[in-house]
Each structure stands twice: as structure tokens, then as C-alpha cells.
């Protein structure tokens with residue numbers, strides 16, 4: 263009897279596989295690209311991207327099943343509300359996802375982790391669209 267059910271890894275299990283270090287490397291690779299991106303860079307209110315990089319990293323550590331430092335420091339994520347000031351249309355969403363895809367390709371994560379991360383990022387990014395296409 264074939265008991266293998268093709269089930270995707272839940273986000274909560276990702277930290278246990280790639281750890282603090284894997285998440286840090288992924289997000290560093292993402293922010294290296296944001297620094298020169300014509301759509302995304304102008305949206306960041308601060309000159310220095312390091313604090314924004316830390317917030318995303320800490321959020322993902324929490325969301326992927328690691329320590330809850332993000333909650334202690336920032337409270338409930340409220341991602342839709344926190345992104346409301348930034349004009350996220352389909353194009354901005356697609357750019358964010360494209361940079362994250364590049365960052366993912368630079369890591370050597372196990373295939374099931376990459377698949378789970380991809381699904382998660384695509385879904386959350388779509389959920390954060392808050393402007394019609396211009």
C-alpha cells in the first residue's frame with residue numbers, strides 16, 4: 263500500500279531545517295537586490311536598509327517556527343496594515359517575488375524547503391496587494 267501523501271512542508275517546520283543561518287542568508291541575498299531596485303528601493307522610508315532587513319528576518323524566524331523575538335519587539339504582525347502606506351500593485355508584488363526567487367536560487371536548501379518557501383512568499387505577496395494596476 264502506498265502511504266505517501268504528497269503534502270507540502272508547513273511554514274512552521276522550516277526553521278527546524280534551515281535554522282537562523284539559512285533564513286539570515288536568504289534575507290541578506292534578497293536585500294542586496296532591493297538596494298538597487300528601481301521599484302522597491304524608493305518605497306523604503308529609511309536611508310539604511312539594515313533595520314528593515316532585520317524586521318523581515320525576525321518575522322520569518324517567528325513564522326517559520328523559531329524564537330518569537332519578532333512578536334516581543336513588534337507585536338502582532340498585521341502585515342496588511344503595516345504595508346498600507348506602500349503602493350503595492352501587481353507589478354511591485356511581482357518584483358518582490360522575483361527578487362525573492364533570485365535569493366532562493368542562491369541557497370542550497372532541500373527541495374521541499376524551497377517549494378514551501380516559494381508557496382508561502384507567493385501567497386503572502388499576493389495578499390499584500392493594496393492598489394489596482396496602474
Ligand code: HEM
Pocket residue numbers: 302305306307308313314317318321336341344345348350354355358359383386387388390391
Ligand atoms: C508584495 C510586495 C512587498 C513590498 C513592496 C513590501 C514592502 C515593504 C516595505 C517598504 C516595508 C517597510 C520597511 C521597514 O520595515 O522599514 C516592509 C516591511 C515589512 N514587510 Fe514587506 N513588502 C512586500 C511583501 C512582503 C512579504 C511577502 C512579506 C512576508 C512574507 C513581508 C514582510 C514584511 C515585514 C515583516 C515587514 C516589517 C513589518 C514591521 O514590523 O514593521 N513583506 N515591506
